[in-house]
Amino acid sequence: MGLIDTAALSCGVSGLMLMENAGTAVARAIVRRFRPCRVLVLAGPGNNGGDGYVAARRLAERGWPVAVAPLAPPRPASDAAAAAALWRGPVVAADEGRVQSAELVIDAVFGAGLARDVDPGTVALLGAARRLVAIDVPSGVDGATGAVRGAAPRADLTVTFAGLKPGHLLFPGRALCGETVCAEIGMPAAAFARVETKTWRNTPVLWRLPAPAATGHKYERGHLTILAGPMSGAAILAAAAARRIGAGLVTLAGPDPAGVPPGIIVSRAALDELVTDPRRRVWLCGPGLGVEAAGQTLARLVAAGRAIVADADALTSAAGEAERLRGVAAITPHEGEFARVFPDLQADRLSRARAAAARIGAVVVLKGPDTVIAAPDGRAAINANAPPFLATAGSGDTLAGIAAGLLVQGMPAFEACCAAVWLHGAAATRAGGGLIAEDLADHLPMVVENIKKFNF
Numbered sequence: 001m002g003l004i005d006t007a008a009l010s011c012g013v014s015g016l017m018l019m020e021n022a023g024t025a026v027a028r029a030i031v032r033r034f035r036p037c038r039v040l041v042l043a044g045p046g047n048n049g050g051d052g053y054v055a056a057r058r059l060a061e062r063g064w065p066v067a068v069a070p071l072a073p074p075r076p077a078s079d080a081a082a083a084a085a086l087w088r089g090p091v092v093a094a095d096e097g098r099v100q101s102a103e104l105v106i107d108a109v110f111g112a113g114l115a116r117d118v119d120p121g122t123v124a125l126l127g128a129a130r131r132l133v134a135i136d137v138p139s140g141v142d143g144a145t146g147a148v149r150g151a152a153p154r155a156d157l158t159v160t161f162a163g164l165k166p167g168h169l170l171f172p173g174r175a176l177c178g179e180t181v182c183a184e185i186g187m188p189a190a191a192f193a194r195v196e197t198k199t200w201r202n203t204p205v206l207w208r209l210p211a212p213a214a215t216g217h218k219y220e221r222g223h224l225t226i227l228a229g230p231m232s233g234a235a236i237l238a239a240a241a242a243r244r245i246g247a248g249l250v251t252l253a254g255p256d257p258a259g260v261p262p263g264i265i266v267s268r269a270a271l272d273e274l275v276t277d278p279r280r281r282v283w284l285c286g287p288g289l290g291v292e293a294a295g296q297t298l299a300r301l302v303a304a305g306r307a308i309v310a311d312a313d314a315l316t317s318a319a320g321e322a323e324r325l326r327g328v329a330a331i332t333p334h335e336g337e338f339a340r341v342f343p344d345l346q347a348d349r350l351s352r353a354r355a356a357a358a359r360i361g362a363v364v365v366l367k368g369p370d371t372v373i374a375a376p377d378g379r380a381a382i383n384a385n386a387p388p389f390l391a392t393a394g395s396g397d398t399l400a401g402i403a404a405g406l407l408v409q410g411m412p413a414f415e416a417c418c419a420a421v422w423l424h425g426a427a428a429t430r431a432g433g434g435l436i437a438e439d440l441a442d443h444l445p446m447v448v449e450n451i452k453k454f455n456f
């Protein structure tokens, strides 16, 4: 049972009532999406199975032909046993033939109580379903991590309760859930208050974007310095994104590259001179810089106490030496860079990002289709709005530019990184398929406008 379920019970809410509401929500979600058809409920021994018995009863009440196939009897005197006792319809043996002939199968085998790998017999049964609706999670998906224990079926619809779990947002679990519905089941507010939440889905309710002061000047909006190296395109992409997200002034520090837009300042001054300028508080270090140069400049910036977003070559320069990143504000590794810097961290993405953030005392943005943003104090957000066509060269440079552009405007590092990742995904969605990295920055202003309009 999850922490929130336990908290609900200690608030005086009955488990049976929650189960009744959960099963009813499953039936409602099914009725809304499918025509009446022959349904088979595969019921496990715990509360997930109990939800299945309730869903069976609710569908049967609406005239749907339903049978329940228990994979194991409910534990005696449990809520699930009480729900099973109220089921008056057919109880059949769980075999593959029955599963195949059902027009819709409800997976009520394991939910939050999944404790070990699912046995091959159960895997085969679930795999035989033509159309599958999973209660809470597809059985075999670990709700805490999105990992698959043994095997898990691909559901057409997953109905969960009270709040999405990490496993609904992290791959591979996310891909197995199909459409995901989160139903309200009467969980009392006091139960939520008792459980300290440290993991969220990344949405605009988590952060507030900076607004320019009516009388502010460009330096007050923030002066970002981006180190530019031999692959100057990366720094130019980052600069464009930082400017579009509202940085008042962006300087590229390094050799004067070709094709720099006129609004970007290029400085060839020595690093020692730039780093001692008190107005240059925030720096982006890494994209296109070259590993050796990135390592040297990173050390100099850290020593000067600057707020740094470290990406790309700056991360590779710290391969196997994560302590070199201590003192930065945020790092933005993809899986390859993460593995280089933290070769000993092997757990799921959420745990790894958290452990890395705690180790270096900085925000870690572990990029991918399910980017995880983790703070050193244990807070973490999982992002789910990035379309797959965001995987294109230069899009990471753009993300680093957005994050640095928000940091320079005074957002705290965790909020700046969460906002950057969400805005990046939203800009990509707005740009549509065929997107190239150069497109992203131009979509940021409308994405920001929409956030304001919908008053998130």
Ligand SMILES: NC(=O)C1=CN([C@@H]2O[C@H](COP(=O)(O)OP(=O)(O)OC[C@H]3O[C@@H](n4cnc5c(N)ncnc54)[C@H](O)[C@@H]3O)[C@@H](O)[C@H]2O)[C@@H](O)CC1
Residues within 6 Å of the ligand: 001, 002, 005, 006, 008, 015, 018, 019, 020, 022, 044, 045, 046, 047, 048, 049, 051, 109, 110, 111, 112, 113, 114, 115, 116, 117, 118, 119, 135, 136, 137, 161, 185
């Ligand atoms: N009690 C509550 O407050 C609520 C619980 N709900 C439901 O309760 C579910 C969690 O119920 P439970 O904690 O009873 O857990 P489950 O029903 O997920 O499974 C528990 C049982 O399965 C066994 N088990 C776990 N993994 C197994 C494996 N791989 N092979 C064989 N047996 C295995 C466990 O030992 C245990 O006996 C949620 O997913 C949700 O569906 C909902 O009714 C909403 C409210």
Ligand SMILES: Nc1ncnc2c1ncn2[C@@H]1O[C@H](COP(=O)(O)OP(=O)(O)O)[C@@H](O)[C@H]1O
Residues within 6 Å of the ligand: 334, 367, 368, 369, 370, 371, 386, 387, 388, 389, 390, 391, 392, 393, 394, 395, 396, 397, 398, 399, 424
């Ligand atoms: N399958 C995917 N779906 C959605 N977003 C993705 C996917 N793969 C990668 N991304 C995102 O694309 C960006 C790629 O960054 P990165 O690998 O650093 O690229 P580059 O170095 O070329 O700029 C990251 O923000 C990452 O989260």
Ligand SMILES: [K+]
Residues within 6 Å of the ligand: 048, 107, 108, 109, 110, 111, 134, 135, 136, 137, 138, 139
């Ligand atoms: K399930």
